[in-house]
Amino acid sequence: GAGVSQSPSNKVTEKGKDVELRCDPISGHTALYWYRQRLGQGLEFLIYFQGNSAPDKSGLPSDRFSAERTGESVSTLTIQRTQQEDSAVYLCASSSFVRNTEAFFGQGTRLTVV
Amino acid sequence: AQSVAQPEDQVNVAEGNPLTVKCTYSVSGNPYLFWYVQYPNRGLQFLLKYITGDNLVKGSYGFEAEFNKSQTSFHLKKPSALVSDSALYFCAVRDSSPGNNRKLIWGLGTSLAVNP
Numbered sequence: 537g538a539g540v541s542q543s544p545s546n547k548v549t550e551k552g553k554d555v556e557l558r559c560d561p562i563s564g565h566t567a568l569y570w571y572r573q574r575l576g577q578g579l580e581f582l583i584y585f586q587g588n589s590a591p592d593k594s595g596l597p598s599d600r601f602s603a604e605r606t607g608e609s610v611s612t613l614t615i616q617r618t619q620q621e622d623s624a625v626y627l628c629a630s631s632s633f634v635r636n637t638e639a640f641f642g643q644g645t646r647l648t649v650v
Numbered sequence: 651a652q653s654v655a656q657p658e659d660q661v662n663v664a665e666g667n668p669l670t671v672k673c674t675y676s677v678s679g680n681p682y683l684f685w686y687v688q689y690p691n692r693g694l695q696f697l698l699k700y701i702t703g704d705n706l707v708k709g710s711y712g713f714e715a716e717f718n719k720s721q722t723s724f725h726l727k728k729p730s731a732l733v734s735d736s737a738l739y740f741c742a743v744r745d746s747s748p749g750n751n752r753k754l755i756w757g758l759g760t761s762l763a764v765n766p
Contacts, residue, residue: 567752569754571756576738576761577758577759578757578758579740579756581756586753592753631754635744635745635752636682636744636746639696639754640696641686
């Protein structure tokens with residue numbers, strides 16, 4: 537596609553429910569990142585996929601968080617048993633295999649847990 | 651370990667004055683350096699990058715950044731600030747060394763406020 541696409545753009549969910557966030561990277565981009573951004577704050581790294589290598593999951597805050605990516609295509613971030621502190625904007629970015637290229641960001645999914 | 655520091659949480663500058671947003675980094679090899687801007691309620695937009703060559707890099711919206719290897723810095727600059735430049739600015743680095751670690755490392759961001 538022309539850019540990184542994330543869906544839904546907004547999600548309101550009840551505490552305790554599971555949510556699934558989707559990211560469609562730019563076609564051909566082997567690297568994909570998920571970040572969490574609380575209001576007015578910086579980027580909190582969650583997980584990084586690079587091609588067929590094992591993902592870097594070092595940023596996932598708890599075992600309620602998981603992410604999958606099949607090959608170089610769509611990725612889904614799943615949050616189980618959501619808590620109010622999970623409320624944030626979840627940003628996805630992708631970049632090509634070449635190290636010197638920039639990452640491209642989607643518009644994010646704003647998650648509100650009520 | 652790779653890291654990026656943006657030592658200022660907030661920078662305030664008057665419209666028309668020059669602005670600087672600071673960034674320092676640490677990588678084991680040579681760095682690839684990036685600046686991004688985030689306007690309110692928007693995603694991150696790429697501004698400029700340093701890969702190799704001239705230490706002064708020019709980017710979008712009149713911004714430029716100077717790579718200083720000895721000081722391991724990549725400060726973002728603009729000669730004359732606009733109110734519309736008010737936004738959150740992020741610096742990022744990636745190690746250029748061969749190997750599997752291609753992950754981008756991000757600073758925590760600097761909020762720039764340009765006052766009319």
